[in-house]
Amino acid sequence: MLLSVRGLSVEYRQVGSANRTVTGASLEVPAGEVVGLVGESGCGKSTLALAVLGMTRRSGQIVGGSVEFEGQKLFDVSQGSSLTEDEWRAYRGREIGLVVQHPRGAFNPVKRIGEQIDRHYQVHSGASSGEARRRTLELLEQVGINDPQRRVNSFPHELSGGMAQRALIAMALSPSPKLLIADEATTALDVTIQEQILDLLDELRRTHKLGMIVVSHDMGVVANYCDRVYLMNAGEVVEHAPVERFFEEVAHPAAIALLAAQGVGHDHRAVRLRGLPVDTRRVPPGCRLHLRCPFASSDAGCSTVHPELSNFHDGHQVRCHRAADVTALAQAARPPAESDGGTDV
Amino acid sequence: MSSGDGDSRVAGDPADLLLAVDGLQKHFRVHGSKSVLQACNNVSFEVRRGETFGIVGESGSGKSTLGRCVLRLLEPSGGLIEFQGHELGALSKRELRLLRKDMQIVYQEPMESLNPLWRIGNQITEPLRNFTSMSKAERHARAVELLGFVGLRPEVADALPGALSTGMQQRCSIARAIAAEPKLIVLDEPTSALPPETETDIVTLLGDLQERLDLSYIFISHDLALVRRFCDRVAVMYLGQVVEIADRDELFARPRHPYTQGLLGSTLTPNPRARVGRGDRRVRLEGEIPSPIDLPEGCFLASRCPFVLERCQSEFQELRVLSDRHQTRCWRAAEGDLELAPEDQDVPASSREEAG
Amino acid sequence: MSVEPGEYGAVGDAADMGGERSGDAPLPPAGMGAQVKELLRRSWLVRIGLFLVAVAVLLAIVGPYLARFPLEEATPNANLPPSTTYWFGTDPNGFDVFSRVLAAPRIDVAIALVATAIAFFIGSAIGLLTGYYRGWPGEFVMRIADLIQSFPLYVLAIIIVVLTGRNFQNIVLVIALLNIPIYVRLVRSQVLSLRERTFVEAGKAAGTTDLNIAVRHVLPNGLSPALAQVPITIGFAILITAGLSFIGAGVRPPTPEWGVMVASGAESIIIGEWWISFFPGVAISLTVFGFAVVGEALRAVFLREV
């Protein structure tokens, strides 16, 4: 296994409150496979992606879980162990590349992008500056930036949104990482260029066994490029399955709602979760979703017992008391009432 | 101004006209050389009241630059912009500032467009502070209301942008744009960070507002399904030029410019059993996009166009009028050479084939 | 000095990724408060620095009341070595060195604080305006700043004080003037990069006036390096005050002031009466050192966040 994440929990601590936005998330990425991470806005995808590298955003803290990369423990909170800062350097950026969701903010605003990509490569490979520049130009070309010779001299704010995103992808790929974490890395790109980038990554996956975690809300990307899909909701992994099963035998209500919104699915197009996303500072007892879920039933224990992630099928796990019924019911179910669906618009 | 360019005016009551852009140019200087980068090249279009005008095009084609120039957030290098009958270039700084109440923008990068040190509540009511005499308490109440519109909890008003996920930041920036109930909003990829459920909600919200306030949008997006659902007219940009401009249905049913055909031909369907097979598209654009610094002499697409002829290499292409609802910048298209059968162009949200 | 995004690998969020981490702290706390705490926990040097700063500031307030003997009253007991009566000995005027060492911060630290505050506010304002409204006035100001900074500061300070007269105000103003260019530069370079940021344009789109954008959007985001510079300037100011007084261009004896005191004992060192200069000298060193360490620590915390 290239990467295994076990029971990862992350909290954001603010005065008087702790917001556990990722709770006990586990995830595995085999070498040469692409894992898709999907879920509502704010459900903790970016937080999880960053925590894999032992990092959090401001005021965050990893409060539980462990991460293992190629058999080497990167950290394990229960044992209080973690790599030293020097040891981390060998992983962050070099073995594990990260493309964050806000590409322009990732660049230093006062340095030319060419310099920044060169330097990233040099730091991680010890290459000479000449080699680094060659590599930078080659990569910029591969991610579809025209005229790289001149573009390397641009400052970050002089790039278009999509170019900044591609430059960041080039930067992340430059030290040839074994795992790439791409957080909504192609959102600013039109389909043609998106495809070019995804094909490039696919090529690396095949030839270099590059493993990937792709965070995306674009079900087209997930369907076409991922091998396995993890669905998060309210900070928990609530379902994971091989991609075909995810799109066809999906069992969690949140997954059905997600696919329905994108027009995938059979007769359950209008299934929605009611109201606002669950506030992770005040999670209800029982299933975190039971107040929003159209399938919730107190007989099944939705409002009292917190469901565990359990096997639904070979390699397909679901966190839902009614998983078995939901798939069946989904076909027949109509949305309870048009008026109480969805966010309050 | 737009010398020789096809007349982009649309028939209709002139009182309906909200914005007229004529021959807009934006050039950037290139570091360490005398050459310029032509991000917008002689762009002309009009937006009517209550209309949604879509702009699509490849990454780097100048969409965001156009949007910012139209609101004069960037100083254009040339051209005229008339908004509600005012020529923006002729206004004083103060007049322009006061006019901003009626023209707002949602930036492409949510995180970048929010001040990291301002609480969200203050940030989304910044236009109200400048344009109305609302008290602090009233503004706060309005902030909470706006957050509710975009599906966020009231507590978010007290958060700093850094404590929000990207999708939440994006919705805050939409809330700010609608706060002062403007007449025109430039929406630059406004839902790029949002998953489908939220996207639907936001688009519905924008539609409702449009009806209630007779609002117009300039909707920049690369999501063709969304453009098709949301826009009334669409302009296709390539290398800073508008290469095609038409009513939505017309454009999606009968794209004439080879670039548009290529753009519409590519889409990823959310179906893992029908993973992309390459080469099965009618028009596929191969090769390098020319640099906006050394623009070609003839048609800008000539180096990539599958229909290229000798004449394309040398003759600068003007925007040609095909009908009062359709213009295109390709002589072959204008002569009717390149019609595509409508059924080849299928870009709905739900193009899922039933798989076995 | 600032952290390169991507420097430690994680492309991107590097800047928000929190402070230094060590093997024994299982996982990094992030956030400025947490980082400060982390810094304190890990670095005894910073703790000592903070302690010294606290002592100096405290003495500036209560120092004169701790005097064991009258501060400016000559006695016949001149040049006595340290003893149980005179802990740090006495000087040629028969003053108690210990009492005066404690009382001196009233002058030294006060001058430094006032001068630094002036330099900070004026320098930041100029830096903001010249950075935000580019053009010839800005260039002109920068050339003047160059000019001031290209002089040997110490010499410049002496010249000005001598020309303008040695009083408290003039010393403060000279030190402020010498430091203004530093703040102009620090703030201006931040502002030059901040003005290209989208949120500044978003402020314009929201109808905020230019001046308000500069003050409310740009300035708060560009102040960290200047704030981190403050303790360093204070330390420097103490050194200059003492230095000026030492050569007789600053505070006049017999006012209790460290530079004055060092000077009063300078000649006696050769004849073995070391204590007269030694104790005030140590006091200067410790105080300047304390502020410098705190300044460096602040830089480490602030500049990560930029």
Ligand SMILES: Nc1ncnc2c1ncn2[C@@H]1O[C@H](COP(=O)(O)OP(=O)(O)OP(=O)(O)O)[C@@H](O)[C@H]1O
């Ligand atoms: N620095 C922070 N301080 C406090 N709360 C935070 C912080 N960063 C994120 N959060 C909260 O954590 C939750 C998860 O955020 P995260 O960025 O991981 O979401 P996401 O799944 O990536 O969403 P999106 O799809 O919108 O990017 C959000 O509710 C957010 O408000």
Ligand SMILES: Nc1ncnc2c1ncn2[C@@H]1O[C@H](COP(=O)(O)OP(=O)(O)OP(=O)(O)O)[C@@H](O)[C@H]1O
């Ligand atoms: N401030 C600037 N200085 C120099 N060049 C710029 C500047 N802003 C934009 N450009 C250039 O102008 C061109 C158009 O950029 P723009 O941001 O408008 O593209 P876009 O169509 O919005 O692309 P995307 O879909 O990737 O956001 C690009 O080549 C870009 O590099």
Ligand code: SF4
């Ligand atoms: S456990 Fe119950 S409430 Fe939770 S998702 Fe399943 S059906 Fe809905």
Ligand SMILES: [Mg+2]
């Ligand atoms: Mg995210």
Ligand SMILES: [Mg+2]
């Ligand atoms: Mg753009």
